[in-house]
Amino acid sequence: MRIAIGSDHRGVSVRHSIIELLKRLGHEVHDVGAFDCGSVDYPDIAATVSQSVAASEVDRGILICGSGIGMAIVANKVPGVRAATCHDDLTAEMSRRHNNVNVLCLSADMLGERLIDRMVEIWLTTEFEGGRHARRIEKISEFEKRLHEHDPS
Numbered sequence: 216m217r218i219a220i221g222s223d224h225r226g227v228s229v230r231h232s233i234i235e236l237l238k239r240l241g242h243e244v245h246d247v248g249a250f251d252c253g254s255v256d257y258p259d260i261a262a263t264v265s266q267s268v269a270a271s272e273v274d275r276g277i278l279i280c281g282s283g284i285g286m287a288i289v290a291n292k293v294p295g296v297r298a299a300t301c302h303d304d305l306t307a308e309m310s311r312r313h314n315n316v317n318v319l320c321l322s323a324d325m326l327g328e329r330l331i332d333r334m335v336e337i338w339l340t341t342e343f344e345g346g347r348h349a350r351r352i353e354k355i356s357e358f359e360k361r362l363h364e365h366d367p368s
């Protein structure tokens with residue numbers, strides 16, 4: 216898969232470790248930074264990764280900040296993006312099976328490296344179940360369209 220990945224200053228070392236994992240697993244990595252440990256604003260990074268996913272330049276996105284929360288707030292503003300902050304194996308798995316999440320958001324401050332690696336692998340390999348869940352995803356898309364009709368800018 217083509218995977219865009221980005222972090223703010225809090226997630227730099229976790230991002231590097233996930234990039235190593237992704238490469239070992241044979242994925243194509245699009246690293247959008249941040250490229251040093253100086254303070255950056257998570258909305259800038261989240262917007263870049265999410266727009267890349269929405270434009271189908273990549274298949275999936277991964278975002279890391281202190282809590283994983285700010286990244287998800289921003290990512291979910293982008294039509295076509297379904298982002299979730301996951302904390303463990305089960306949330307990573309369910310985000311794929313039921314929600315077809317295409318942007319995984321992770322906390323650099325609250326999760327260990329081994330757990331993160333496991334969650335990323337689970338998230339990359341778990342298929343969307345479709346069926347009734349596809350109907351619900353379609354409702355999200357319709358809702359996005361209705362919102363966009365009111366403010367097409």
Ligand SMILES: O=C[C@H](O)[C@H](O)[C@H](O)COP(=O)(O)O
Pocket residue numbers: 223225254257280281282283284285286
């Ligand atoms: O949801 C936001 C993230 O956790 C950020 O990583 C965090 O707010 C950054 O905080 P600070 O500027 O204190 O490093």
